[in-house]
Each structure stands twice: as C-alpha cells, then as structure tokens.
Amino acid sequence: MYKGSARAYTNIALIKYWGKKNEELILPMNNSLSLTLDAFYTETSVTFEPNQTADHFVLDGVVQDEKATKKISRFLDLAREKAQVNWGAVVESRNFVPTAAGLASSASGLAALATASNAALNLGLDDRGLSRLARRGSGSACRSLFPGFVEWEQGEDDETSFAQQIPSNDWEQDLAMLFVLINDQQKDVSSRDGMRRTVATSSFYPGWLASVPTDLAHAKSAIATQDFTALGEVTEANGLKMHATTLGAVPPFTYWSPDSLVAMNLVRQLRQIGLECYFTMDAGPNVKVLCQRKDEDALKQALSQHFAPERLILAHAGYGATVI
Numbered sequence: 033m034y035k036g037s038a039r040a041y042t043n044i045a046l047i048k049y050w051g052k053k054n055e056e057l058i059l060p061m062n063n064s065l066s067l068t069l070d071a072f073y074t075e076t077s078v079t080f081e082p083n084q085t086a087d088h089f090v091l092d093g094v095v096q097d098e099k100a101t102k103k104i105s106r107f108l109d110l111a112r113e114k115a116q117v118n119w120g121a122v123v124e125s126r127n128f129v130p131t132a133a134g135l136a137s138s139a140s141g142l143a144a145l146a147t148a149s150n151a152a153l154n155l156g157l158d159d160r161g162l163s164r165l166a167r168r169g170s171g172s173a174c175r176s177l178f179p180g181f182v183e184w185e186q187g188e189d190d191e192t193s194f195a196q197q198i199p200s201n202d203w204e205q206d207l208a209m210l211f212v213l214i215n216d217q218q219k220d221v222s223s224r225d226g227m228r229r230t231v232a233t234s235s236f237y238p239g240w241l242a243s244v245p246t247d248l249a250h251a252k253s254a255i256a257t258q259d260f261t262a263l264g265e266v267t268e269a270n271g272l273k274m275h276a277t278t279l280g281a282v283p284p285f286t287y288w289s290p291d292s293l294v295a296m297n298l299v300r301q302l303r304q305i306g307l308e309c310y311f312t313m314d315a316g317p318n319v320k321v322l323c324q325r326k327d328e329d330a331l332k333q334a335l336s337q338h339f340a341p342e343r344l345i346l347a348h349a350g351y352g353a354t355v356i
C-alpha cells in the first residue's frame with residue numbers, strides 16, 4: 033500500500049506574488065513574502081494503486097469532476113515521474129475552513145498533497161524539493177511548507193525557485209490576522225487568470241513590478257527589527273499596488289466589492305484613533321487585517337460593529353506542513 037497523509041496550513045502574502053515569467057514551471061516575476069497561519073488548513077491523503085491507472089479526487093467528501101481531477105492528475109504526474117511509476121491514485125482532501133469562509137485555499141491543498149505524495153511514494157524530497165514540487169501545483173503553495181515568515185525566492189528555473197523560512201525569533205507569535213469574510217456573489221477572476229491578464233495587458237504592471245524589490249527589503253528589515261509599523265505599512269501599500277494593476281488590465285477588473293472598501297476604510301479609521309492595524313487582499317473580496325496580538329480583541333470588537341461575528345475569523349502564526 034503506497035499511502036501518505038499530510039496537513040498543511042494556508043499562508044497570506046504580505047509582499048505579493050502576482051505574475052509568472054514561466055507558466056509551465058510556475059516561475060514568478062518577483063520574490064514574495066508570506067505569513068503561514070493556523071486558522072485554515074487542509075488534510076490530504078493519497079493512495080497510489082499499482083494495478084490502477086485512473087486518478088480519483090474527493091474533496092470534502094464530494095467526488096470531483098473531470099476538470100478538477102485533471103488538475104490533480106497533472107500534479108500527481110510529477111510525483112509519478114520522480115518515482116518512475118504510472119500508478120493511479122485516490123486523493124482525499126478536506127479543507128478545514130470556517131463554513132462561511134468560501135476560502136478554498138489552493139496553497140494549503142497543494143502543499144498537503146506534495147507532502148503526502150512524498151511520503152506515499154517515498155520520494156525522499158527535502159524541504160527545498162518539496163517546496164519546488166508544491167510550486168508546480170500552485171505558486172503560493174510553495175510557501176505553505178514552512179511556518180512563520182516565508183520568502184519565495186523567484187529563481188531562474190525549476191531548480192532555483194523555492195521558498196524558505198525567514199529567521200524571526202518567533203516574532204510572528206506576537207501578531208494576529210483578522211479575516212473579514214465578505215460574502216460576495218460575483219464570480220471572481222481566479223488568481224491564475226487574473227495575474228495572466230494583468231501581466232499581458234496592464235500598463236500599471238511594470239510600475240508594480242519595479243516597486244516590489246524595495247517593498248521586500250523593507251518587509252525583511254521590519255521583521256529583523258520587529259518593527260510592526262514598518263511591516264504593516266509596507267504590507268498595506270504592496271497589496272494596494274498589486275490590486276491597482278488589475279484596474280489597468282484589458283478588460284479591467286477588480287477583486288474589491290463594496291464591503292471590501294467598507295473594511296479598508298474602517299481599518300484606516302481605527303489606525304487614526306490609535307488602534308494600529310493594516311489590511312491586505314488577495315484574489316477575492318475578503319479583507320485580511322494584520323495587527324499585534326495585544327490589539328486583536330479591540331480590533332475584532334470594532335469590526336463587529338459592521339460585520340457579523342461569524343464573518344470575523346482570527347488567525348495566528350501557523351505551522352509547517354507535516355505528515356500525519
């Protein structure tokens with residue numbers, strides 16, 4: 033029986049990955065930096081069957097359609113190639129996210145699948161090898177292998193593009209991230225499609241890309257000096273610039289919904305009255321608010337004046353992917 037199971041946690045980028053220089057290998061245009069969180073995780077088991085060739089994918093108890101299964105199969109082919117086998121597999125994944133979330137994070141899912149495949153096929157991959165394998169499933173997944181603050185080195189090719197943890201003296205334990213879950217019916221443009229369109233057509237993209245190295249340096253120095261204000265400011269600015277690129281795409285699009293703007297404005301108002309907090313957003317309307325742990329209750333209290341409590345999820349620093 034060639035079976036492996038793993039758990040991996042989602043991560044939120046403070047300095048965003050937004051654009052690929054190589055779609056096939058998922059090589060990014062820039063380095064990114066994230067914080068691995070504890071609130072959302074995925075548990076995945078994979079069982080390779082020597083006398084089967086078809087793959088089956090069950091997500092949260094539901095057998096997935098051909099399109100979703102094909103995406104998993106393409107990833108499993110990488111593991112099969114490394115093991116020199118052509119065995120079919122059954123993948124069972126469970127996302128542990130609050131029901132209201134709608135936060136199906138591919139990052140934790142693919143990081144868990146890479147870790148589970150490594151165990152099932154006894155591939156013997158080290159952290160770097162695992163990060164490179166997860167990257168082939170979804171770019172941000174390469175960061176979910178590790179706890180704390182994580183930097184994805186963009187690299188030049190498959191060998192040199194991987195993530196690693198940034199030394200922080202556990203400062204991340206002093207921080208918190210409050211997820212404001214905006215229920216938005218509108219179908220978002222996927223992160224993959226959004227970054228593809230933006231790179232190809234947005235006149236704002238070059239300006240964004242040119243600003244990332246400086247933002248990254250500021251974020252890393254803020255972590256080294258445990259300067260929350262500096263980390264918050266660069267996080268909020270970098271996220272806003274990333275989202276600005278979508279407005280210049282052809283056709284233009286935005287991930288922001290009216291309630292996203294309400295949340296962003298509330299964060300600015302709270303800062304003005306001395307509750308230090310900063311927001312960031314990804315490929316969806318949800319708003320993530322970075323604060324210090326000592327302020328998390330005041331922040332949640334303030335936002336619950338405008339958002340129902342079940343839509344406010346507090347997260348803290350998470351853990352690296354593990355075999356379970």
Ligand SMILES: O=C(O)C[C@@](O)(CF)CCOP(=O)(O)OP(=O)(O)O
Pocket residue numbers: 044045047048049050058064138169170171172173223224313314315316
């Ligand atoms: O996480 C970040 O750095 C920023 C984003 O979340 C902003 F939306 C993008 C994540 O993109 P992902 O889903 O990894 O894309 P893939 O490589 O096409 O699968």
